[in-house]
Amino acid sequence: MRTCAAAKPNLNLAVLTAAVLALVSLPAFPVERCAQCHPSEVAGFRATPMAHSVSLPGPEPAGKFFHSISQTEFSIKDHGSTLDQQITRGGLSASYPMAYAVGSGAHAISYLIDVSGHLFQSPLCYYPRRRQWGMAPGYENSPAPDFYRPIVPHCLFCHAGRVLPVAETVNGYQNPPFAGEHIGITCERCHGPAEAHLRHPAPGSIVNPAKLPPPARDSVCGQCHLSGEAFILNPGKKFSDFRPSEALEAVFSVYVYKSSRDPKHPEALTVISQSQQLALSECARMSGGKLWCGTCHNPHHLAVHPEAYYRARCLSCHGAELLKTHPKPDKNCIDCHMPRLPVTNGGHTIFTDHRIAIYTPQQIAAGKNFAAAPAPQLNKGPGAGQLVPWREPPHEFSQRNLGLADVEVGERVKSLAMIQRGYRLLVRCLPRFPNDPAVLTALGQVLLGSHHDSSAEAMFERVIQVQPDNASNYLHAALASKAAGDDAKAIDDLNRALELDPIMRQSYLELARIYEEEGNAAMLRQTDERYAAAFPKMLDARRQLGLKRP
Numbered sequence: 001m002r003t004c005a006a007a008k009p010n011l012n013l014a015v016l017t018a019a020v021l022a023l024v025s026l027p028a029f030p031v032e033r034c035a036q037c038h039p040s041e042v043a044g045f046r047a048t049p050m051a052h053s054v055s056l057p058g059p060e061p062a063g064k065f066f067h068s069i070s071q072t073e074f075s076i077k078d079h080g081s082t083l084d085q086q087i088t089r090g091g092l093s094a095s096y097p098m099a100y101a102v103g104s105g106a107h108a109i110s111y112l113i114d115v116s117g118h119l120f121q122s123p124l125c126y127y128p129r130r131r132q133w134g135m136a137p138g139y140e141n142s143p144a145p146d147f148y149r150p151i152v153p154h155c156l157f158c159h160a161g162r163v164l165p166v167a168e169t170v171n172g173y174q175n176p177p178f179a180g181e182h183i184g185i186t187c188e189r190c191h192g193p194a195e196a197h198l199r200h201p202a203p204g205s206i207v208n209p210a211k212l213p214p215p216a217r218d219s220v221c222g223q224c225h226l227s228g229e230a231f232i233l234n235p236g237k238k239f240s241d242f243r244p245s246e247a248l249e250a251v252f253s254v255y256v257y258k259s260s261r262d263p264k265h266p267e268a269l270t271v272i273s274q275s276q277q278l279a280l281s282e283c284a285r286m287s288g289g290k291l292w293c294g295t296c297h298n299p300h301h302l303a304v305h306p307e308a309y310y311r312a313r314c315l316s317c318h319g320a321e322l323l324k325t326h327p328k329p330d331k332n333c334i335d336c337h338m339p340r341l342p343v344t345n346g347g348h349t350i351f352t353d354h355r356i357a358i359y360t361p362q363q364i365a366a367g368k369n370f371a372a373a374p375a376p377q378l379n380k381g382p383g384a385g386q387l388v389p390w391r392e393p394p395h396e397f398s399q400r401n402l403g404l405a406d407v408e409v410g411e412r413v414k415s416l417a418m419i420q421r422g423y424r425l426l427v428r429c430l431p432r433f434p435n436d437p438a439v440l441t442a443l444g445q446v447l448l449g450s451h452h453d454s455s456a457e458a459m460f461e462r463v464i465q466v467q468p469d470n471a472s473n474y475l476h477a478a479l480a481s482k483a484a485g486d487d488a489k490a491i492d493d494l495n496r497a498l499e500l501d502p503i504m505r506q507s508y509l510e511l512a513r514i515y516e517e518e519g520n521a522a523m524l525r526q527t528d529e530r531y532a533a534a535f536p537k538m539l540d541a542r543r544q545l546g547l548k549r550p
């Protein structure tokens with residue numbers, strides 16, 4: 001059959017087209033089909049927060065919130081079919097319908113808006129436990145909050161079943177942005193593609209995470225529950241390329257501070273992920289890879305009686321022998337050994353200490369006090385400022401990926417030492433990755449940051465040759481040209497960026513800055529108009545327009 005089709009290209013094309021059509025007309029995979037044979041897994045999973053990690057907004061209560069730092073007033077209206085958020089500052093106001101809610105509401109719910117097929121995050125979150133609206137994490141100290149923080153695909157990779165980004169944009173998505181009817185996390189995120197299993201439903205025809213070797217097994221949960229300082233994709237990969245049964249490093253590597261891997265480090269508390277905390281525990285370190293997330297969590301069934309449920313999990317390893325010598329009381333193991341941690345407001349704090357350690361009663365009491373605690377500083381102690389991969393990437397990418405992580409984190413925390421180390425690593429591996437957009441862009445950014453403007457320009461031009469349709473590349477090139485004193489080239493590149501992606505705030509701002517410096521009032525006015533047309537509701541864009549009105 002195969003050879004026959006290959007010999008007749010037309011037939012081959014017809015077969016391919018039919019296959020593609022079949023794929024397109026089938027939704028991701030209908031969970032109803034799993035329910036025919038696995039009703040308890042389907043019903044059980046549907047009852048978990050993970051199944052509702054992204055949803056349509058509502059019903060949240062109407063409310064108001066005043067952000068005093070920026071003197072911004074927010075009001076929230078639930079019209080039944082839509083949830084609207086209104087922002088008012090300095091006499092201007094705008095109202096946005098929320099497109100999606102991120103977070104099941106265990107701690108916080110964040111909201112997304114859709115601007116011409118681009119997703120942005122609302123500056124507001126709803127905090128169900130306190131029944132309050134408040135600023136979303138990261139917006140707390142914003143001098144002028146608005147609806148313009150782009151939602152990158154990585155965000156939805158961790159929260160949605162299957163997200164459909166538009167390639168080479170920062171935050172453009174297909175319409176609708178999610179595949180299938182169920183937009184929250186789906187079976188296939190942990191079990192992989194199901195076609196073979198549906199044809200031949202038997203053990204072994206679909207991934208069972210519990211049966212995988214430890215790195216692949218841990219990667220299933222680690223896709224989303226392993227956080228770090230930097231997530232570096234291998235060349236040519238996107239997050240959605242990951243398939244359960246492989247190790248994450250086949251697609252991306254996560255970089256953490258070396259100090260955060262030290263079990264003796266006193267501050268490794270809330271700012272690291274469950275995966276990192278668990279790995280620090282003596283239980284994990286001394287049990288030879290036996291302990292993993294699935295030892296204690298069954299993703300299809302929430303623990304109904306946590307105390308008894310987790311006690312049985314602990315005793316499955318520690319055995320009833322332990323209780324002969326263990327001090328009393330010994331009923332609620334997790335109350336003493338996995339206490340609640342002091343919480344901050346954010347969506348990404350850990351609430352249960354996954355280091356499974358011995359604590360003083362004072363430490364345990366501190367965790368029960370739900371006052372917002374300052375985030376601990378991890379970048380201290382031995383190994384501070386030194387990034388290491390969570391697991392080594394394939395050998396050929398180890399220098400590249402570490403170099404990229406160093407530059408990214410170095411720029412974020414303003415560490416010259418990290419940036420320099422990253423730069424040296426990337427320069428050394430450039431001959432092996434001469435056309436790698438990530439490497440070229442990082443080198444360009446370091447060069448620009450150290451005022452080697454024309455070298456930076458050259459680097460970004462190389463990226464454009466490799467990826468001529470990526471709007472961000474033209475923005476980078478424009479910044480370098482501007483720094484090198486070539487305004488005309490910068491203007492061309494910014495216009496090209498906006499042609500490719502008109503919903504790109506920074507490009508308008510840079511363009512306006514150049515015209516303003518040049519004193520070109522007519523072009524400044526025109527740029528402001530374009531900006532306001534792209535973001536018709538954004539307060540800054542409208543204010544700019546008002547101020548410049550002759």
Ligand code: HEC
Nearest residue numbers: 029033034036037187191194201202203204205206207208
């Ligand atoms: C026609 C019945 C049928 C359907 C439909 C079906 N399965 Fe299964 N599944 C089975 C049988 C039979 C087994 C093997 C017996 C067992 O372990 O219960 C199995 C086993 C599994 C296993 C364990 C595999 C292993 O090697 O341990 C997973 C995971 C699984 N199914 C997931 C799914 C998912 C996800 C869907 C929906 C896409 C699905 N199944 C649809 C019948 C079905």
Ligand code: HEC
Nearest residue numbers: 048049050053103104106158159189220221223224293297
């Ligand atoms: C596709 C990303 C993703 C994967 C894969 C994933 N999780 Fe989650 N998980 C989340 C998100 C997001 C939440 C928060 C859900 C919410 O409240 O909005 C969560 C919540 C949880 C919770 C707390 C609430 C609940 O539903 O019980 C547990 C426990 C959990 N995950 C365990 C696991 C385990 C174990 C695995 C691996 C077998 C896993 N997760 C795989 C994204 C993921």
Ligand code: HEC
Nearest residue numbers: 102103104105106107108109110154155158224347348349
């Ligand atoms: C690396 C994966 C990952 C990324 C990226 C990520 N999240 Fe999460 N998020 C999680 C997990 C896992 C949880 C569950 C709590 C935890 O373990 O910290 C969570 C929790 C949350 C919560 C609280 C959910 C609840 O029910 O209380 C919100 C809100 C949230 N995330 C929003 C976002 C937004 C918005 C983005 C992108 C701008 C984002 N997250 C990016 C993995 C991720």
Ligand code: HEC
Nearest residue numbers: 031034038041042045185186187189190208209210294299
């Ligand atoms: C967050 C990850 C995750 C999601 C999502 C998930 N599963 Fe599972 N599933 C697992 C893990 C882990 C196991 C292995 C449990 C064990 O044996 O410890 C498993 C096992 C199974 C099994 C085998 C049960 C057995 O007793 O051997 C079936 C069937 C199954 N899952 C079906 C589903 C279906 C259907 C869905 C979607 C409704 C789903 N799962 C969603 C993680 C997940």
Ligand code: HEC
Nearest residue numbers: 282283286287290291295310313314317333337356357358
């Ligand atoms: C996969 C097996 C396994 C599971 C499950 C497990 N442990 Fe452990 N744990 C170990 C091993 C191995 C050690 C090393 C010392 C030893 O052998 O007792 C350990 C050590 C400990 C220690 C001593 C830590 C220290 O810092 O001195 C405590 C406390 C502990 N476990 C509590 C628990 C609790 C509570 C649970 C359940 C929430 C649990 N463990 C679940 C394997 C496990």
Ligand code: HEC
Nearest residue numbers: 221225274275278292293295296306310334338350351352
């Ligand atoms: C030794 C048992 C154990 C292991 C192993 C374990 N957890 Fe947990 N986990 C717990 C307990 C206990 C809670 C608190 C449950 C409760 O409050 O009802 C919890 C809570 C959570 C929550 C809810 C948020 C929070 O911090 O309370 C998430 C998410 C979670 N675990 C993810 C994971 C992931 C991912 C892994 C693997 C890296 C993992 N857990 C491994 C015992 C465990």
Ligand code: HEC
Nearest residue numbers: 311314315318325326327328329330331332333336337358
């Ligand atoms: C009231 C708090 C408390 C409870 C409940 C508790 N522990 Fe402990 N646990 C401790 C303290 C305190 C120590 C340290 C004892 C010492 O140093 O002699 C300890 C020590 C341990 C150790 C290490 C020392 C040893 O004897 O090997 C393990 C393992 C352990 N606990 C497991 C458990 C398990 C499993 C449970 C539930 C069945 C549990 N603990 C319940 C407070 C508690």
